[in-house]
Amino acid sequence: MQSTTDAKEEHPLLSMNSAPLSKIVPLAIAVFCGAKLGNDPEFAIAARSLAEAIHVQGWTIVYGAGTVGLMGEVSRALVKLSGPESVHGFIPKALVTVERARNPEMSDVKVREESYGSVTVVKDMHARKTQMAEAAGAFVALPGGFGTMEEIMEIITWNFLGIHDKPIVLFNVNGFFDDIMSWVRRAVKNGFVDSGNANIVVEASSAGEVIEAIKNYRVASSRHALDWKSNQS
Numbered sequence: 001m002q003s004t005t006d007a008k009e010e011h012p013l014l015s016m017n018s019a020p021l022s023k024i025v026p027l028a029i030a031v032f033c034g035a036k037l038g039n040d041p042e043f044a045i046a047a048r049s050l051a052e053a054i055h056v057q058g059w060t061i062v063y064g065a066g067t068v069g070l071m072g073e074v075s076r077a078l079v080k081l082s083g084p085e086s087v088h089g090f091i092p093k094a095l096v097t098v099e100r101a102r103n104p105e106m107s108d109v110k111v112r113e114e115s116y117g118s119v120t121v122v123k124d125m126h127a128r129k130t131q132m133a134e135a136a137g138a139f140v141a142l143p144g145g146f147g148t149m150e151e152i153m154e155i156i157t158w159n160f161l162g163i164h165d166k167p168i169v170l171f172n173v174n175g176f177f178d179d180i181m182s183w184v185r186r187a188v189k190n191g192f193v194d195s196g197n198a199n200i201v202v203e204a205s206s207a208g209e210v211i212e213a214i215k216n217y218r219v220a221s222s223r224h225a226l227d228w229k230s231n232q233s
Contacts, residue, residue, distance in 0.1 A: 027059045028088075029214070030136035032151040033070035034144030043143050044073045046173040046207065050140065051077035053207035055086070062135045064128065065089025065119045070142050075116045087117025088135065090128045096121070129154060138167040138214045143176040152201075159200050162224045167217035169210050172203045196222030 037044050047070045054061060061078055064071055066089070075087045122128050129151060133139075141152040158164055170177040181203055187193040200220045204210040 027137040028135050029054060029059055029061050030132045030139045031061050031063045031074055031142065032139065032144060032148045033074060033142035034148055035066045035069040035071055036145070037069050038143055040174055042174050043070060046171060047073035047142055048077040049207040050074055050142065050171060050210060051081065053211050054078060055081040057211060060086045060088070062088050062090065062132045065091035067116050070144065072116070074142070079115060079117050084117045089117060089119045090122055090131050091119060092124050092128055093121050133164070136166065138169070140169045140171055140210055142171050143173055156201050160197060160223055162226045163228055165219045167214045168201045169213045170201060170203045171210050172205050177203060194222040196220055
């Protein structure tokens with residue numbers, strides 16, 4: 001976080017920190033997932049089923065703006081069901097050639113909005129994550145690699161630090177996140193995570209369970225109550 005001496009700045013997520021989910025209409029779900037499909041067909045099926053469940057709720061998604069891998073599956077599926085206004089992607093310029101497939105009808109790496117929703121190109125990864133988090137009312141992780149893990153762990157940490165109190169759900173497809181949930185339990189057992197914070201992140205094994213986990217999320221009891229609105233020296 002950058003400091004300032006001439007004005008009070010708050011973390012951007014604090015603007016929605018206390019807003020009940022029922023008041024956020026439509027609720028935007030930040031979806032973190034891989035730019036690859038993985039080697040289990042159930043991953044792509046789960047991504048599409050998540051899109052269907054979000055469509056039924058009348059919710060929207062914000063995501064990393066990829067058109068390949070699981071990112072492409074979930075965004076394309078929701079656009080087909082709810083229209084392009086239901087999906088908003090954020091991507092650093094440097095990643096455009098990596099995470100967005102080339103449209104053969106265009107000379108540049110561009111994809112028609114009606115297929116994957118709208119896109120905001122940002123300057124770097126921090127801007128991508130911050131803008132996604134600011135726009136979202138809840139966070140869901142599908143299977144993915146290093147980037148997916150970094151994104152979800154930062155969101156968990158921000159919740160722990162009191163920067164936001166939004167739901168965080170791991171869509172645990174075929175046990176993909178079993179080791180992460182096991183690590184949480186071990187961290188509690190070994191005294192690194194307070195037991196009151198064990199439920200900062202919750203898991204779900206189906207798209208329907210993801211929706212219920214978001215709706216029934218309870219803010220962890222041992223989060224830090226830190227002042228993120230004050231100046232920092």
